[in-house]
Amino acid sequence: MHGRLPPAKGVKVGPSGSTRVVPREDPVPWDGVYFFGFLEFAADWGERSVMRSFVSSVLRELRPSGIRRFFDLISQTEGVISLGVGEPDYVTPPSIRQACISALEAGRTKYTSNCGISDLRREIASYLASRFGLSYDEKEIIVTVGVSEAVDLALRAIIDPGDEILIGEPCYVSYAPCTALAGGKPVFVPTRVEDQFRLRKKEIISRITEKTKAILLSYPNNPTGAIMEKEDLEEIAQVARNYDLLVISDEIYAELTYEGEHVSIASLPGMKERTVLLNGFSKSFAMTGWRVGYAAGPSEIIEAMLKIHQYTMLCAPSISQWAALYALREASQFIEEMVAEYDRRRKLIVNGLREIGLPCFEPKGAFYVFPSIKHTGMSSEEFCESLLMEQKVAVVPGSAFGPSGEGYVRCCYAASYSEIEEALERIDRFLRHHQLPRVAMV
Numbered sequence: 001m002h003g004r005l006p007p008a009k010g011v012k013v014g015p016s017g018s019t020r021v022v023p024r025e026d027p028v029p030w031d032g033v034y035f036f037g038f039l040e041f042a043a044d045w046g047e048r049s050v051m052r053s054f055v056s057s058v059l060r061e062l063r064p065s066g067i068r069r070f071f072d073l074i075s076q077t078e079g080v081i082s083l084g085v086g087e088p089d090y091v092t093p094p095s096i097r098q099a100c101i102s103a104l105e106a107g108r109t110k111y112t113s114n115c116g117i118s119d120l121r122r123e124i125a126s127y128l129a130s131r132f133g134l135s136y137d138e139k140e141i142i143v144t145v146g147v148s149e150a151v152d153l154a155l156r157a158i159i160d161p162g163d164e165i166l167i168g169e170p171c172y173v174s175y176a177p178c179t180a181l182a183g184g185k186p187v188f189v190p191t192r193v194e195d196q197f198r199l200r201k202k203e204i205i206s207r208i209t210e211k212t213k214a215i216l217l218s219y220p221n222n223p224t225g226a227i228m229e230k231e232d233l234e235e236i237a238q239v240a241r242n243y244d245l246l247v248i249s250d251e252i253y254a255e256l257t258y259e260g261e262h263v264s265i266a267s268l269p270g271m272k273e274r275t276v277l278l279n280g281f282s283k284s285f286a287m288t289g290w291r292v293g294y295a296a297g298p299s300e301i302i303e304a305m306l307k308i309h310q311y312t313m314l315c316a317p318s319i320s321q322w323a324a325l326y327a328l329r330e331a332s333q334f335i336e337e338m339v340a341e342y343d344r345r346r347k348l349i350v351n352g353l354r355e356i357g358l359p360c361f362e363p364k365g366a367f368y369v370f371p372s373i374k375h376t377g378m379s380s381e382e383f384c385e386s387l388l389m390e391q392k393v394a395v396v397p398g399s400a401f402g403p404s405g406e407g408y409v410r411c412c413y414a415a416s417y418s419e420i421e422e423a424l425e426r427i428d429r430f431l432r433h434h435q436l437p438r439v440a441m442v
């Protein structure tokens, strides 16, 4: 391009023919002249140098999810039994699908209000009140594109550059990357099998600095299946109040609690005003592909989240919101049946893993078990890769969920009963074939 156009106003041509944009003497309106000048400059510069990476340095530092690599491997292998993907094996119940079809037929295909359909937000408020004793106003709720977006919005709404977020780990894979993308610093707080993977007060306190802004916790937990009892949450709440911290509580698996009742940290004294509660429809109503979630919290933070959401997402999908509204109003029976079935599978897989010699902490929520493979001498990646290649069973390396996950693998039991039985036989064959040591459970 250089040479075909005369040098634009404001562009100096050097002796070697290189161009340089010089400051304008008189401010002139943006009329394209400077734009062409820039193109010449850019084209000329491009001829002489290697193209730079346009990807931001934060992104270049960010490692892709350890789970994704595994899913790619799974999709390339025939005949795999997958205990890998953290997704219900159920299809969304017919009545919820029908609610969506009805919304389509009624022409509800337009943008909704940025913060979500008002009826849906009111229904979420009454669901949170009746299920978890929480009292939210419609204005304290925003409907998001899955809990994934809610995590991102909550972090971006609160983080100033360098703010530290304490994250209990092993944990869901997006927390640390989303913190980094928001300009914050993720600080992992380990949880251990000896503590039944509960987040402990002393571990939190020892990591608090003047930069600490929030604690991100997620119970029932992905990948361990651990839950926190009310007394455990009370300890965390006390730390949050004493150190003036916010809590972001991802409770997407709240409905999948097998023993006792789920307690939300937001329901504890003095916590509603310092908690952003996240929940959604993906797991409890088998609606992963619909992309609906929500956040409830102090209106100042919800409004800040809404600012980002309105510019980046505009609104959650309209027809999914109508389906979600129906789900909350009419489909609680489905949850009961699904949870009873998951519980049956949970018992099968926990007992099965223990019998074949993989020590297994008893998960009380979500749909994951997290057996230890430490005694095999293999890393969790090696274990998973060999198991996949040799016996075609997909489980996920614990290391994908944080440093404390090393030495464990995550098995998702949202697969059919017969698939779980078959997977257990294959894992047993794998251990025997490699003559891997087994641990007798007491």
Ligand SMILES: Cc1ncc(COP(=O)(O)O)c(C=O)c1O
Pocket (backbone or CB within 6 Å): 086, 145, 146, 147, 148, 149, 172, 218, 222, 250, 252, 280, 281, 282, 288, 292, 293
């Ligand atoms: C703990 C946790 N939070 C959030 C999500 C994302 O959920 P959604 O499908 O609502 O974006 C998942 C998905 O596996 C999860 O396990």
